[in-house]
Amino acid sequence: MLADAAGRPAAQQARAAKLAAAWLHRNGNFETAFEVAVAARQYDFAGRVYASLLASDPDTITTGRFDQQLVSIPRSALTQFPSLALGRGLACHRNPALLGAAADFFRIPAAWTGPRLPDMGPGEVMMGHTAKVASLRVLGRFDESARAAHQALAYFDTIPDGEQHHVADLGATLLRHLSYSLFQDAQVDAARSAALRAISMSTRPESLNHTAVYVVGFNAIDGRSADARAARGHVDPEAWRPGQDRTYGNALGRIGQAALLLDDFDLTASIDEYDGCRFATTSEFWPFVTWTLMHARLGLGQAATEAHRVEAALARTPAPPGTADCLGSAAVRAALAVLWLAAGNRTKAGPLLRLRTRYPGQVAPAVVLARLLAGEPAEALAALPRLETRPGHTNRSLAALLTVGAAAAVRTGLPETSAALLDRVLALVGPGGARAHLMYLPASDLAGLRALADERGDAGLRDYLAGPVPDCITAETLAASLTPQERVVIAALAHHPTRAAAAAALHVTENTVKTHLQRIYRKLGVNSRDAVIEKAIELDLLAPR
Numbered sequence: 001m002l003a004d005a006a007g008r009p010a011a012q013q014a015r016a017a018k019l020a021a022a023w024l025h026r027n028g029n030f031e032t033a034f035e036v037a038v039a040a041r042q043y044d045f046a047g048r049v050y051a052s053l054l055a056s057d058p059d060t061i062t063t064g065r066f067d068q069q070l071v072s073i074p075r076s077a078l079t080q081f082p083s084l085a086l087g088r089g090l091a092c093h094r095n096p097a098l099l100g101a102a103a104d105f106f107r108i109p110a111a112w113t114g115p116r117l118p119d120m121g122p123g124e125v126m127m128g129h130t131a132k133v134a135s136l137r138v139l140g141r142f143d144e145s146a147r148a149a150h151q152a153l154a155y156f157d158t159i160p161d162g163e164q165h166h167v168a169d170l171g172a173t174l175l176r177h178l179s180y181s182l183f184q185d186a187q188v189d190a191a192r193s194a195a196l197r198a199i200s201m202s203t204r205p206e207s208l209n210h211t212a213v214y215v216v217g218f219n220a221i222d223g224r225s226a227d228a229r230a231a232r233g234h235v236d237p238e239a240w241r242p243g244q245d246r247t248y249g250n251a252l253g254r255i256g257q258a259a260l261l262l263d264d265f266d267l268t269a270s271i272d273e274y275d276g277c278r279f280a281t282t283s284e285f286w287p288f289v290t291w292t293l294m295h296a297r298l299g300l301g302q303a304a305t306e307a308h309r310v311e312a313a314l315a316r317t318p319a320p321p322g323t324a325d326c327l328g329s330a331a332v333r334a335a336l337a338v339l340w341l342a343a344g345n346r347t348k349a350g351p352l353l354r355l356r357t358r359y360p361g362q363v364a365p366a367v368v369l370a371r372l373l374a375g376e377p378a379e380a381l382a383a384l385p386r387l388e389t390r391p392g393h394t395n396r397s398l399a400a401l402l403t404v405g406a407a408a409a410v411r412t413g414l415p416e417t418s419a420a421l422l423d424r425v426l427a428l429v430g431p432g433g434a435r436a437h438l439m440y441l442p443a444s445d446l447a448g449l450r451a452l453a454d455e456r457g458d459a460g461l462r463d464y465l466a467g468p469v470p471d472c473i474t475a476e477t478l479a480a481s482l483t484p485q486e487r488v489v490i491a492a493l494a495h496h497p498t499r500a501a502a503a504a505a506l507h508v509t510e511n512t513v514k515t516h517l518q519r520i521y522r523k524l525g526v527n528s529r530d531a532v533i534e535k536a537i538e539l540d541l542l543a544p545r
Contacts, residue, residue, distance in 0.1 A: 082109030140324025146185035217252025223396030223434030287328025359392025
């Protein structure tokens with residue numbers, strides 16, 4: 001058809017191209033249809049086909065397969081068809097040389113206020129809404145993205161049932177994106193509701209997989225383990241294309257499984273969930289991937305090393321994706337505070353505990369833990385009512401807060417208060433629900449809660465507190481016990497090869513350095529110069545002050 005039209009006037013060539021693209025689109029050849037439509041400058045139809053591409057394969061937005069076509073689309077067309085502007089922004093986002101230009105393209109759909117053309121169908125309008133929601137999210141404007149998601153859902157509800165059915169898998173794809181923006185704004189129930197609606201709209205097994213994994217991830221992150229496992233029943237392993245279960249399309253499925261493994265304290269298996277998954281470091285799911293890895297490595301005794309890794313990642317320019325203020329970002333910073341507390345470095349934890357965020361509920365468990373570890377259980381318990389009403393809680397963060405509070409109640413001689421708090425935990429997440437936060441407790445505090453469960457004869461609570469919970473928390477603040485002179489000696493030893501050289505640099509005798517070193521060994525629980533330096537790195541004692 002295109003060959004026959006090659007010698008005809010431009011208008012006839014354009015009509016032939018649109019007919020060819022439409023035929024390809026009807027027959028499921030979306031890739032070629034998109035290429036033909038863009039080449040013929042039929043951008044209205046190209047926008048429709050691009051939406052079908054996203055619905056048929058969510059990984060489309062993570063590859064450069066159509067970058068050549070996207071970069072050829074003029075800006076005037078991008079303002080009319082926001083899905084194409086989103087695609088153009090993503091194309092720039094993948095190219096380090098064009099990263100700065102990406103935001104300009106994302107701002108086009110972010111500013112979308114409604115259809116620019118009168119004949120846009122419901123699917124195209126929904127695609128415009130969703131391009132806006134996704135672009136605001138990429139720009140780090142998570143609260144605006146969530147508001148836009150509600151607007152999109154309100155429009156979706158105006159589409160007659162019969163027409164919603166015609167939208168089918170495209171509708172499921174769009175609802176997934178809306179649900180993730182709601183989840184990142186801590187609107188967990190609204191996110192789950194949108195994702196469940198998407199499941200009901202999925203007509204193909206592959207589309208059902210792509211949608212069900214959102215429900216798996218949301219429930220597991222929220223601490224609803226039973227619901228997460230039930231949602232996994234909608235996922236058909238045979239419906240994935242080869243290798244697809246390790247791509248962006250299954251990211252929340254992998255994250256959900258990693259979180260479930262954390263709650264079983266199968267820590268190595270949790271880390272292994274991300275083997276061969278490129279999305280783990282490059283996608284907008286980075287905060288939730290990182291949150292699971294942080295907890296697994298906490299349990300494996302690598303708190304300080306992991307804290308340094310995540311701290312360095314957050315300090316990079318550009319920052320990892322998804323680290324503007326949102327639920328996932330707040331959860332990562334809260335987990336970072338726990339890692340520093342576990343390593344005995346409360347100086348590093350302090351600023352994180354005072355984090356300014358729209359989701360302070362995520363930080364609340366670490367705030368109470370810091371009080372507990374500082375030997376202030378009464379103060380920790382007194383802070384509980386205020387902290388549990390902070391915005392941004394999930395069931396998981398609230399369960400963690402109440403569990404640490406229960407440990408504080410035992411320390412203050414209030415077993416009935418502790419029992420009441422633990423009853424609330426079980427009501428929130430169930431006996432088989434979120435419990436990775438048991439790793440936050442010093443061994444003596446966990447033992448106290450287990451003794452309480454035994455005394456009450458509470459089998460459900462006993463089961464919840466059981467399991468191979470690793471002892472992760474350093475009960476003493478090692479760095480705080482060092483004198484300023486001892487810190488200076490440690491820094492000198494790190495920069496000079498021998499004790500004599502360190503003494504000369506400090507203008508003191510070698511015997512003075514030796515005396516300080518013996519005290520340092522005792523305070524840090526080590527017995528060699530190399531071990532002192534290793535511990536100093538873990539506790540961040542060598543940073544300029």
